[in-house]
Amino acid sequence: MPSTHQTDVLIVGAGPAGLFGAYYAGFRGMSVTLVDSLPEIGGQVSALYPEKAILDVAGFPTIKGRELVNALVEQASSAKPTYLLNVTANALTVHDDHVVMGLDDGSEVQAKVVVVTAGIGKFTPRPLPAGDGWEGRGLVFFVPSFEEYVGKDVVIVGGGDSAFDWADQLEGIANSIVLVHRRDQFRAHQATIDKVLAGPAEVITKAQVTALSGEGHVEQVEITLEDGEVVTRPAQAVVAALGFVADLTAMKEWGLEFDKRHIVVDSATRTNLPRVFAAGDITEYEGKVRLIAVGFGEVATAINNAAPLIFPDQGVFPGHSSEGS
Numbered sequence: 001m002p003s004t005h006q007t008d009v010l011i012v013g014a015g016p017a018g019l020f021g022a023y024y025a026g027f028r029g030m031s032v033t034l035v036d037s038l039p040e041i042g043g044q045v046s047a048l049y050p051e052k053a054i055l056d057v058a059g060f061p062t063i064k065g066r067e068l069v070n071a072l073v074e075q076a077s078s079a080k081p082t083y084l085l086n087v088t089a090n091a092l093t094v095h096d097d098h099v100v101m102g103l104d105d106g107s108e109v110q111a112k113v114v115v116v117t118a119g120i121g122k123f124t125p126r127p128l129p130a131g132d133g134w135e136g137r138g139l140v141f142f143v144p145s146f147e148e149y150v151g152k153d154v155v156i157v158g159g160g161d162s163a164f165d166w167a168d169q170l171e172g173i174a175n176s177i178v179l180v181h182r183r184d185q186f187r188a189h190q191a192t193i194d195k196v197l198a199g200p201a202e203v204i205t206k207a208q209v210t211a212l213s214g215e216g217h218v219e220q221v222e223i224t225l226e227d228g229e230v231v232t233r234p235a236q237a238v239v240a241a242l243g244f245v246a247d248l249t250a251m252k253e254w255g256l257e258f259d260k261r262h263i264v265v266d267s268a269t270r271t272n273l274p275r276v277f278a279a280g281d282i283t284e285y286e287g288k289v290r291l292i293a294v295g296f297g298e299v300a301t302a303i304n305n306a307a308p309l310i311f312p313d314q315g316v317f318p319g320h321s322s323e324g325s
Contacts, residue, residue: 003107003108004107004108004109004110005033005082005084005107005108005109005110006031006109006110006111007031007032007033007082007109007110007111007112008025008030008031008032008111008112008113008310009021009025009030009031009032009033009111009112009113009114009115009303009306009310010032010033010034010035010099010101010109010111010113010114010115011025011032011033011034011035011114011115011116011117012034012035012036012089012101012114012115012116012117012118013034013035013036013043013116013117013118013119013280013282014034014035014036014038014041014042014043014083014085015036015042015043015044015045015117015119015280016042016043016045016068016069016072016280016292016295016296017117017119017279017280017281017292017295017296017298017299018034018036018043018115018117018280018299019034019041019042019069019072019073019075019076020072020075020076020295020296020299020300021115021117021279021299021300021302021303022034022076022079022081023072023075023076023078023079024299024300024303024304025079025081025303026076026078026079026080026081027078027079027318028303028304028307028311028314028318029311030079030303030307030310031079031080032079032081032082033081033082033083033084033109033111034081034082034083034084035084035085035087035088035089035101035103035109036083036084036085036086036087037086037087037088037089038085038086039085039086040085041069041073041083041085042065042066042069042073043119044119045065045066045068045069046065046066046069052064052065052161052165054068054292056291056292056293057292057293058293068292084103084107084109087103087104087105087107088103088104088250089101089102089103089109089250090102090103090104090250090253091250091253091254092114092254092255092273092276094273094274094275094276097112098110098111098112098275099111099112099113099114099275099276101114112275112306112309112310113275113276113277113306113309113310114275114276114277115269115276115277115278115279115299115302115303115306116251116256116263116271116276116277116278116279116282117278117279117280117282117295117299118251118280118282119280119281119282124244124245124247125141125142125240125242125243125244125245126240126242126243126244126245127240127242128157128209128238128240128242130208130209130210130211130212130221130222131209131212131238131240134212134218134238137214137216137217137218138212138214138217138218138219138235138236138237138238139212139218139238139240140237140238140239140240141239141240141241141242142162142239142241143166143169143170143239146169146170146173148237149170149173149174149237150173150174151174151175152174152175152236152237153174153175153176153178153233153234153235153236153237154170154174154176154177154178154235154236154237154238154239155178155179155180155209155221155233155235155237155238155239156177156178156179156180156238156239156241157179157180157181157209157238157239157240157241157242158179158181158239158240158241158242158243159179159181159182159183159185159186159187159188160186160187160188160241160243161187161188161189161192162241162243163179163181163188163239163241164179164186164188164189164192164193164196165188165192166239166241167179167196167201168192168195168196168199171199171200171201174237176200176202176233176234177200177201177202178201178202178203178204178233178235179196179201179202179203179204180204180207180208180209180223181203181204181205181207182205182206182207182208183205183206184205184206202233204223204225204231206225206226207223207224207225207226208223208224209221209222209223209238210222210223210224210230212235212238217236218235218236218237218238219234219235219236220232220233220234220235221233221235221238246261248261251263254273254276255272255273256271256272256273256276256278257271257272259284260284262281262282262283262284262288263278263282263283263284264283264284264285265277265278265279265283265284265285266285267285268301268302268305269283269298269299269301269302269305270305275306275309277302277305277306278302279295279298279299279301279302280294280295280298280299281295283298304316304317304318
């Protein structure tokens with residue numbers, strides 16, 4: 001029989017905004033459950049740029065994505081949250097005094113309020129056509145840790161921030177780095193591009209990886225240049241940094257009001273559905289700025305405005321966290 005989870009607050013999305021929301025829910029005395037379609041905590045930060053330096057979080061001149069996520073998880077632990085990972089929230093039913101969220105594993109969550117902090121929604125990596133059948137055999141779509149690349153020959157496919165960040169960060173770790181991009185123009189930050197182009201990595205443009213080969217595990221890639229010439233490079237690891245496809249299908253079926261790819265909210269982060277709030281990159285309102293720092297403020301606003309729905313005797317303003325007894 002499918003399991004049912006009971007909670008005061010259900011947060012859909014376990015990225016930075018969701019994790020801070022979990023802490024804040026605990027601060028307000030609420031029980032909290034987070035659900036995420038990814039298998040690990042941290043959302044896009046953990047999946048796309050765990051080693052990237054983040055420069056726009058208040059109080060940290062610079063902090064790596066993984067370090068930020070670890071600190072947020074530690075902070076959220078005070079709320080004793082329940083994490084439901086590698087499952088997708090796909091069916092929402094709003095009742096007068098609670099909300100029921102169905103998950104794709106057949107279970108459901110009954111909550112008094114829902115806060116959507118899903119970033120760009122459920123996202124899946126764009127496939128590498130030549131990589132069919134090689135996932136788990138040397139082909140990956142993101143780099144959660146650099147330790148396993150020590151001394152390896154690494155081929156990175158892509159021309160965006162993730163591709164160049166990983167090429168930069170793997171310098172001095174990997175034995176060799178080859179970055180392959182189908183064009184000679186890139187979408188990454190110019191400073192990172194300049195650094196990689198000036199470094200030891202080999203950058204091959206106007207080319208595509210057309211084949212992977214090896215006995216059981218990838219050992220070599222075949223690269224086809226624009227003029228038809230085929231070259232090979234050794235590779236014990238291939239990183240397909242081709243971007244991700246966002247899927248908002250489930251959320252759009254909940255009845256939420258969207259402005260293209262974002263949920264419309266008011267100044268209290270309320271959506272058009274009762275007991276459903278939203279915060280972070282997924283939201284839209286006049287003057288919206290998509291920064292991690294902004295998401296922290298929005299999710300705190302959401303939790304505080306949800307408080308009277310959970311505890312009718314409480315107001316929106318919680319008092320200051322520094323006003324301890």
